[in-house]
Amino acid sequence: MRNVYLATAFLVVLTISVLGFRGTKFTHPPMDVFPELFFPGMKQQPKYKNQGASKFFADGRADRPLPAGVVAANYGPLGDALSNDSHLVSGKMADGSFAPGFPETLEVDLKFLAHGKDRFTIFCAPCHGALGDGNGITKQYGMGATPTFHDDRLRNMSEGEILNTIIHGKGNMLSYADKLTIKDRWAVIAYVRALQLAHNASTVDVAPAHKSELGIK
Ligand code: HEC
Known part of the structure; x- marks a missing residue:
């Protein structure tokens, strides 16, 4: 009989401990059987939520203000012209078709070209080749489908469509929007x-x- 009482008591405790605390929120860190001793600084780490409070920073906020001069990747040094100039930003005209030519806000001069060469050599030449003939280094490693820029289709392609490819990528070519500012892309x-x-x-x-x-001569 004694065993029946014990078994019943055990089952009650088990049921309450498994089911009874479901959904209960802890206000303190849970009990840790193997604490910091084994994983110093790893098991318990501070976490800040968006717009939360922090005792660490003097202003009491977890969100930190941006350091001076920071620009979001898509805004670039031409950020001021961003909002309305769809030719500049997306390469498209108001009717959604690709825009030919360069946006008026840009001055396409030798300095601009030199900057374009610099960015091209870093980001495009590995596949498209230094001459734009599609013979970049990646060809030797099996990336055979990189087109040359020197066929009629790409010669006649509008600047806006090239911008669109830089922004969104195409096929095996990824987007370069996170690596090139708007100005870089046009350069x-x-x-x-x-x-x-x-x-x-x-x-x-x-x-x-x-x-x-x-x-x-
Ligand atoms: C990882 C290799 C790779 C890099 C780097 C790369 N491309 Fe490409 N690019 C490709 C491939 C592959 C295609 C063919 C995509 C297709 O047609 O499926 C392509 C296609 C293009 C096209 C033609 C798009 C069309 O509509 O046919 C243009 C223009 C282009 N790339 C420009 C660039 C520029 C500018 C850069 C540098 C910012 C660049 N690519 C970087 C691999 C690359």
């Missing part, structure tokens, strides 16, 4: 245009001031 496009121009250029296209450098 890269300008450089792609320069590569296309150079690919089919003849000595007639060389500016007179530069002819002697190339040994052309």
